[in-house]
Amino acid sequence: MDAEEVCLGSQEKSKKKKKGQKKQKHKQNKLQEEKGEEPKVENDDKPPETAFPPAFSVSVIKNKQRRHFMFLKYKLEKRKEKLALKKKRKKEREALGDKAPPKPVPKTIENQRVFDETTVDPEDEEVAFDEGTDEFSAYFNRLTNPKVLITTSDRPRGRTVRFCEQLASVIPDSHVYYRRGLALKKVIPQCVARGFTYLLVINEDRKVPNGFLLSHLPDGPTAHFKVSSVRLRKEMKRRGKDPSEHSPEVILNNFSTRLGHTIGRMFAALFPHDPQFVGRQVATFHNQRDFIFFRFHRYIFKNEKRVGIQELGPRFTLKLRSLQKGTFDSKFGEYEWVHKRHEMDSSRRKFHL
Numbered sequence: 001m002d003a004e005e006v007c008l009g010s011q012e013k014s015k016k017k018k019k020g021q022k023k024q025k026h027k028q029n030k031l032q033e034e035k036g037e038e039p040k041v042e043n044d045d046k047p048p049e050t051a052f053p054p055a056f057s058v059s060v061i062k063n064k065q066r067r068h069f070m071f072l073k074y075k076l077e078k079r080k081e082k083l084a085l086k087k088k089r090k091k092e093r094e095a096l097g098d099k100a101p102p103k104p105v106p107k108t109i110e111n112q113r114v115f116d117e118t119t120v121d122p123e124d125e126e127v128a129f130d131e132g133t134d135e136f137s138a139y140f141n142r143l144t145n146p147k148v149l150i151t152t153s154d155r156p157r158g159r160t161v162r163f164c165e166q167l168a169s170v171i172p173d174s175h176v177y178y179r180r181g182l183a184l185k186k187v188i189p190q191c192v193a194r195g196f197t198y199l200l201v202i203n204e205d206r207k208v209p210n211g212f213l214l215s216h217l218p219d220g221p222t223a224h225f226k227v228s229s230v231r232l233r234k235e236m237k238r239r240g241k242d243p244s245e246h247s248p249e250v251i252l253n254n255f256s257t258r259l260g261h262t263i264g265r266m267f268a269a270l271f272p273h274d275p276q277f278v279g280r281q282v283a284t285f286h287n288q289r290d291f292i293f294f295r296f297h298r299y300i301f302k303n304e305k306r307v308g309i310q311e312l313g314p315r316f317t318l319k320l321r322s323l324q325k326g327t328f329d330s331k332f333g334e335y336e337w338v339h340k341r342h343e344m345d346s347s348r349r350k351f352h353l
Contacts, residue, residue, distance in 0.1 A: 114350045118258040135219050139269040146270055148174035148198040149191050154181050157207040162232055164202055166314045170296055172247050172272055188327050192218045198270060212318055220326035225318040233313035240298050240310035246279025247272045254287040259337055260353035287353050292318040
């Protein structure tokens with residue numbers, strides 16, 4: 001006998017078996033109908049649903065595609081269980097009404113933060129005295145008006161230049177100048193002589209802005225930040241029209257420690273004293289886990305309860321690297337605070353701002 005004949009014979013046998021099984025099922029259904037029972041309907045087309053065991057581990061599956069498919073299926077089941085439990089709790093709360101227990105507060109890194117001894121109390125007399133005598137007291141006492149010089153590292157590329165120009169449109173009374181190889185030690189005396197209160201330097205690496213140096217004039221301090229996630233206006237979706245020349249409002253969030261308080265006052269002194277509310281523009285510095293997120297919005301009141309906001313750009317993120325007393329001095333400058341990565345980043349719940 002040939003191999004083909006053997007294969008054909010086995011196929012015929014399997015067909016006969018299937019026919020016999022179908023006949024038996026048909027007979028059983030007929031007998032159940034005569035007795036008055038409902039026949040059992042079995043769907044051969046639908047495969048039985050696989051239930052995951054309680055101690056299911058995807059890593060046991062060796063096939064990569066199968067493992068990925070089973071992992072997605074496992075995640076989907078877990079999500080369905082979570083949603084069903086959420087709906088159940090919601091119904092229970094609605095049924096109880098006012099007698100329902102208070103919602104549990106979820107644990108986050110922010111509310112599990114390690115207590116910092118330098119946390120500022122706004123009503124503290126010592127803090128009020130320091131605010132009245134620090135380097136920014138002249139601005140907050142309305143003795144000086146902010147005037148900002150924005151410059152770059154030597155030979156800036158197009159993206160850094162556009163970033164500086166857009167920053168100048170956000171900060172009122174700011175001017176963009178190119179250094180042309182001039183050292184910062186020579187730039188600072190010229191800024192002081194011309195009445196500038198801030199020097200802002202944008203550094204770049206591989207054609208991308210990566211440094212943000214902010215020096216308060218004439219007595220300091222100087223803060224150095226790392227810049228990341230820079231998005232210019234053209235790169236933003238659903239952005240509004242270019243900002244107007246009105247002075248924006250300033251919002252400072254979560255600057256709670258002594259160091260954060262100093263940085264917050266430093267950002268506040270960049271903008272004029274009295275915002276022009278007609279422009280409906282807001283500059284926000286939001287501190288979260290020691291990352292400072294900058295956003296620039298325009299708002300509109302739709303009714304008494306609803307407010308619409310529209311981002312104007314640019315947007316970027318800052319991470320404080322050092323705070324230096326006085327103006328910029330890389331060799332002999334005295335540092336108040338320096339970020340030491342391996343020592344200070346040992347705990348995820350420890351924040352400095």
